[in-house]
Amino acid sequence: MCGIVGGIAERNISEILIEGLKRLEYRGYDSAGLALIDHHHVVRERQVGKVANLVEAVTSRHLHGNLGIAHTRWATHGKPTQNNAHPHASGEVAVVHNGIIENYQELKQELQQLGYVFSSETDTEVVAHLVNHALKSTPDLLTAVQTIVPRLKGAYALGIIWAQQPDELIAVREGSPLVVGVGIGEHFISSDQLALLPVTNRFIYLEEGDIVRLKRNSIEIFVNTVLTHRPVKELDATVMSSSKGEYKHFMLKEIFEQPEAVQQTIAQALDAEHLKAGFLEKADGAFDTIQQIQIIACGTSYHAGMVAKYWFEQIIGLPCQVEIASEYRYRHPVIVANTLYLCISQSGETADSLAALRDVQRHAKQQHKTIFTMAICNVATSSMVRETDFHLLTLAGPEIGVASTKAFTTQLAALMLLVLKVGEIKNSIAADLKQSVIQALWHTPKVLNETLKNDAEILRLSELFVEKQHCLFLGRGTHFPIALEGALKLKEISYIHAEGYAAGELKHGPLALVDNDMPVVILAPKDEMLDKLKSNMEEVQARGGELFVFADEHSDIHAKDRQHVVHIPAVSEWLAPIIYSIPVQLLSYHVAVLRGTDVDQPRNLAKSVTVE
Numbered sequence: 001m002c003g004i005v006g007g008i009a010e011r012n013i014s015e016i017l018i019e020g021l022k023r024l025e026y027r028g029y030d031s032a033g034l035a036l037i038d039h040h041h042v043v044r045e046r047q048v049g050k051v052a053n054l055v056e057a058v059t060s061r062h063l064h065g066n067l068g069i070a071h072t073r074w075a076t077h078g079k080p081t082q083n084n085a086h087p088h089a090s091g092e093v094a095v096v097h098n099g100i101i102e103n104y105q106e107l108k109q110e111l112q113q114l115g116y117v118f119s120s121e122t123d124t125e126v127v128a129h130l131v132n133h134a135l136k137s138t139p140d141l142l143t144a145v146q147t148i149v150p151r152l153k154g155a156y157a158l159g160i161i162w163a164q165q166p167d168e169l170i171a172v173r174e175g176s177p178l179v180v181g182v183g184i185g186e187h188f189i190s191s192d193q194l195a196l197l198p199v200t201n202r203f204i205y206l207e208e209g210d211i212v213r214l215k216r217n218s219i220e221i222f223v224n225t226v227l228t229h230r231p232v233k234e235l236d237a238t239v240m241s242s243s244k245g246e247y248k249h250f251m252l253k254e255i256f257e258q259p260e261a262v263q264q265t266i267a268q269a270l271d272a273e274h275l276k277a278g279f280l281e282k283a284d285g286a287f288d289t290i291q292q293i294q295i296i297a298c299g300t301s302y303h304a305g306m307v308a309k310y311w312f313e314q315i316i317g318l319p320c321q322v323e324i325a326s327e328y329r330y331r332h333p334v335i336v337a338n339t340l341y342l343c344i345s346q347s348g349e350t351a352d353s354l355a356a357l358r359d360v361q362r363h364a365k366q367q368h369k370t371i372f373t374m375a376i377c378n379v380a381t382s383s384m385v386r387e388t389d390f391h392l393l394t395l396a397g398p399e400i401g402v403a404s405t406k407a408f409t410t411q412l413a414a415l416m417l418l419v420l421k422v423g424e425i426k427n428s429i430a431a432d433l434k435q436s437v438i439q440a441l442w443h444t445p446k447v448l449n450e451t452l453k454n455d456a457e458i459l460r461l462s463e464l465f466v467e468k469q470h471c472l473f474l475g476r477g478t479h480f481p482i483a484l485e486g487a488l489k490l491k492e493i494s495y496i497h498a499e500g501y502a503a504g505e506l507k508h509g510p511l512a513l514v515d516n517d518m519p520v521v522i523l524a525p526k527d528e529m530l531d532k533l534k535s536n537m538e539e540v541q542a543r544g545g546e547l548f549v550f551a552d553e554h555s556d557i558h559a560k561d562r563q564h565v566v567h568i569p570a571v572s573e574w575l576a577p578i579i580y581s582i583p584v585q586l587l588s589y590h591v592a593v594l595r596g597t598d599v600d601q602p603r604n605l606a607k608s609v610t611v612e
């Protein structure tokens with residue numbers, strides 16, 4: 001997704017901006033650019049493709065300046081061309097923008113009538129012209145921006161500079177993430193704090209509606225033209241480590257970090273045999289009153305929610321619904337009092353999930369219904385964490401690979417902790433079941449480590465997928481969502497068409513797809529559905545399908561003709577979805593590497609989807 005970096009310093013800012021853009025590459029983009037103020041003029045460079053192309057152009061032009069803004073663009077309005085790349089300029093004003101200006105057509109017409117000529121197909125260019133136009137009535141960039149912002153409809157973050165005021169940068173946050181990086185005698189902005197880690201670990205997290213004026217020695221934040229104060233927060237070292245180390249890709253590194261990430265996530269909540277006394281204590285009263293749970297999420301996080309539905313209902317008898325945020329937000333759902341609305345998100349900035357959360361909050365207030373909101377999230381400073389009543393952090397550390405791996409398994413661990421907590425407060429979980437789940441949770445990192453030892457075997461199997469066009473993933477019960485997740489992983493990074501199905505649904509349609517050329521991946525933990533699953537495997541084999549089975553070591557499933565089996569260590573059926581995520585991640589990763597795709601930044605995708 002688009003990325004913004006900007007800053008004002010005594011030193012040359014262009015290298016800092018470029019390093020920032022490189023750090024945003026993981027988010028996905030198709031063009032990049034920067035604008036600097038040099039000798040009272042805007043100088044601009046924009047290139048299609050990788051940041052490396054921009055670096056080459058900036059170096060050959062020897063561009064430098066003390067004030068600048070830069071951007072990686074993920075095309076929404078108009079193709080990825082040089083003209084559509086940011087920054088956009090009007091006169092001596094330059095603008096970078098994340099998000100969408102919904103009323104840009106109407107504004108564009110108005111500006112064209114005033115004589116402004118558009119050189120791009122983007123919605124962003126209207127902002128540059130509007131600011132330039134406003135500067136005809138005021139000599140001050142901040143005032144000009146404050147005048148035009150109320151006219152912009154949509155969700156956006158902006159960075160704006162003007163050659164006539166070469167000592168200040170104006171930034172706006174309205175529905176799209178933006179942080180201020182606090183330095184000494186220099187300050188920065190970015191849509192993602194990771195971009196600024198080489199220059200600072202001190203951040204101000206802007207709130208919706210904030211307009212900021214950065215000068216070298218001051219940071220002023222305005223809400224509706226009134227000066228306000230926002231705290232400066234310091235990041236700790238774990239958030240700051242984001243290198244690939246010995247691994248070829250971030251995705252592989254993150255797959256292998258899962259035992260540690262899950263361990264960290266559970267250790268915040270459990271001591272040897274119990275939930276810690278202070279764990280989610282603030283929510284005790286709310287958990288006591290809730291009658292049901294509504295989970296809202298997107299993509300992989302939605303799959304985590306699907307697993308949790310089984311757990312909430314089977315372990316503590318609490319009704320639970322799960323819905324994709326982009327559907328939920330538009331179907332005018334009935335708000336039910338005494339519901340816990342639970343958003344799950346790695347980034348905490350996903351536009352659809354945030355919009356659904358805000359709608360729920362607004363409607364509940366209008367209808368005078370008591371509800372509670374909660375986030376399970378990997379980013380402590382995210383909008384979602386700040387806007388919910390309670391939160392539980394997944395302690396996965398930064399996830400850089402676009403395909404989510406450790407965020408998913410830590411979400412599952414966090415969800416199980418929540419099941420235990422709500423069950424304990426409601427007194428709806430049997431003591432022995434609670435004990436065995438806690439023991440299984442503590443055991444999970446060890447089993448994850450053992451499961452990762454299957455890597456070489458899975459690599460061998462992945463060679464059989466390289467030429468395939470399609471693939472089916474099958475599971476039952478809590479492994480139906482893992483089948484969906486396996487299919488999502490394979491399609492997003494290897495570009496092989498894949499479908500996940502509940503194995504019992506096979507004969508209601510998808511069995512027609514099965515032939516000699518169709519690999520079928522089966523998730524076969526040892527649970528009460530195993531015998532039923534074995535029958536589903538027979539159905540596939542009888543039609544010539546080739547089976548790739550990840551099976552419990554005691555499942556009595558063995559390799560035979562057109563049936564490849566990787567044995568997975570025995571694990572409690574409750575925690576098995578965490579363990580069976582590993583082989584599907586590894587399979588997708590190796591297939592993608594063998595097919596030569598860009599594993600960490602797959603085509604057309606972005607890490608944090610901050611537009612609708």
Ligand code: F6R
Nearest residue numbers: 299300301345346347350403404
């Ligand atoms: C897939 C993937 C996406 C995200 C989805 C939601 O590997 O990463 O499907 O899960 O975009 O993102 P978050 O969890 O940040 O809300």
